[in-house]
Amino acid sequence: MPSPFHLAIPVDDVQKAQIFYRDTLELSEGRSTKEWVDFDFFGHQLVIHYKPKEESAKTHHNEVDGKHVPVPHFGVVLEWQDFQNFANKLKAKNIQFVIEPYIRFEGQVGEQATMFFYDPCGNALEFKSFKDMSQLFAK
Numbered sequence: 001m002p003s004p005f006h007l008a009i010p011v012d013d014v015q016k017a018q019i020f021y022r023d024t025l026e027l028s029e030g031r032s033t034k035e036w037v038d039f040d041f042f043g044h045q046l047v048i049h050y051k052p053k054e055e056s057a058k059t060h061h062n063e064v065d066g067k068h069v070p071v072p073h074f075g076v077v078l079e080w081q082d083f084q085n086f087a088n089k090l091k092a093k094n095i096q097f098v099i100e101p102y103i104r105f106e107g108q109v110g111e112q113a114t115m116f117f118y119d120p121c122g123n124a125l126e127f128k129s130f131k132d133m134s135q136l137f138a139k
Helices: 014-024 080-092
Strands: 006-011 028-032 036-041 044-050 060-064 067-071 074-078 097-104 112-118 124-129
Touching: 006 014, 014 028, 014 036, 014 044, 067 097, 067 112, 067 124, 074 080, 080 097, 080 112, 080 124
Parallel strands: 006 044, 074 124
Antiparallel strands: 028 036, 036 044, 060 067, 097 112, 112 124
């Protein structure tokens, strides 16, 4: 198993982000202060850190498989059934998807399930899955 990664992301409202990651995504909470909160992000350490909102921050998208993918973004690769279950939970919680769960590169090398959405502070997340995990880095 790979080593867990550590990722710290900016949020302009710690409480709103904390509720989203804890209650909507159902992540376990770790240590925290009023300015940051640790989460168990599928076995990895995700930390939300307070940072004032930047007025000049613009969103950027790149086209991938005919969809406009937000950049930057982060997420995790889930097992196929875990992805399906997670997507269904998010739909039941009325997540506003940027890209609804679908199969990307269908019938091609690297075929994968993927979905994109934003947290309440504007951080883009992508979750994906491969039926064949050997396709993760396939060319």
